[in-house]
Amino acid sequence: MRQSSSAFLRIARHLNYRRTFLARDCTRVDIPSLPFEAFDSSGTKINPWSILTLVESVRSFSFSQYATVGQPRRSTLDFHEILDTHLIFIVGATVDIKRPCHDFEGPKFPLYVIEKLKYLGKSSKTLSYEIYDCSTDTLQVSCDLTDVLVSGVSRKPVAYPAWWLQKHGDLITPEKAKLSEDPIPTGQPAVSEVKVKSGDIDTFQHTNWASYLKFCYxxxxxxxxxNSYEQMNIQRLTAGVKSCKLIYKDETNFGDNLTVKSWNSDSQETRVIFNVLKDKKLCMYCDIDFY
Known part of the structure; x- marks a missing residue:
């Protein structure tokens, strides 16, 4: 457990980012640019799973105690100390990609991300991530990410420790509405098979949360x-992703064989709904909307 948590934080040492703590529950992270592989084959749009990877890198940087020279033993809400004894598993995410993000002529570097606590419960939290370009302060992407605190021994959800609640418990907010799944549309699904490869896993040795979106896309x-769908076709995809919702049900690992089922939404022709299954058991739900 310590090895996987420290690996997540250790990556922050190799990121050419800069962070500013605006408040104990709000951090700004400045990013030089998106990586080359973040862009699709047309060179005009950003792969949606690359946005999730960017958010994950910001989390690693803001949660690390050594990311900022001269500010050791500090992180957003002291998460570096939480990760000394616990794990944090992502259970859900929503992503809204604004039109400027799809504008080829619009600036894509440098960027900054505002990470802010949006909800805090006894064992879960939601952090919001807003990605802006520095030259115009235009909002490019917003992402809400919900995770749960997990025991490093039992790998079961646990409450935040007493010392942490004494320090930050005043930030606890009323229970928020959980992410919900759209009903499965009528008709037969389109089906794909995928095998989890080494490049798909995270530092906890599970399938990375961003990899699921790549499988679906x-x-x-x-x-x-x-032309397996009634309305969605390759021309519609060129308009760009508007939003995604991801709900994680169960973990999968390196070497697992997964089935991706998808349907055009019955109520919205620009939405596609996905179920990712392992041995016929639902592991992850996703829906993707297009402009």
Whole structure:
């Protein structure tokens, strides 16, 4: 457990980021640019899973105690101390990609991200991430990420420790509405098979939360190309992703064989709904909306 948590934080040492603590529950992280591989094959749009990877890198940087020279033993809400004895597992995410993000002529570097606590419960929290370009302060992407605190021994959800609640418990907010799944549409799904590879896993040796979105999007591209959906086709995909919702049900690991099922939404022709299954058991729900 310590090895996987420290690996997540250790990556922060190699990121050319800069952070500013605006408040104990709000951090600004400045980023030089998106990596080359973040862009799609057309060179005009950002792969949606690359946005999740960017958010994860910001989390690593803000949670690390050594990311900022001259400010050791400090992190957003002291999460570096939480990760000494616990794990943090992501259970859900929503992503809204604004139109300027799809504008080829619009600035894409440098960027800054505002990470802010949006909800805090006894064992879970939601952090919001807003990505802006520095030159115009235009909001490019907003992402809400919900995670749960997990025991490093039992790997079961646990409450935040007493010392942490004594320090930050005043930030606890009323219970928020949980993310909900759309009903499964009528009709037969489009089906793809995928095997989890080494590049798909995270530092906890599970399938990375961003990899699931990649599985879904690549399956969508495959079936939109061969006109498997009633409304969604490859031309619609070029308009760009507007939003995504991801709900994680169960973990999968390196070498697992997964089934990706997808349907065009019955109520919204620009939405596709996904179920990712392992041995017929639902591991992850996702929906993707397009402009």
């Amino acid at each position: 690549e399956s969508l591209t495959e079936h939109a190309t061969d």
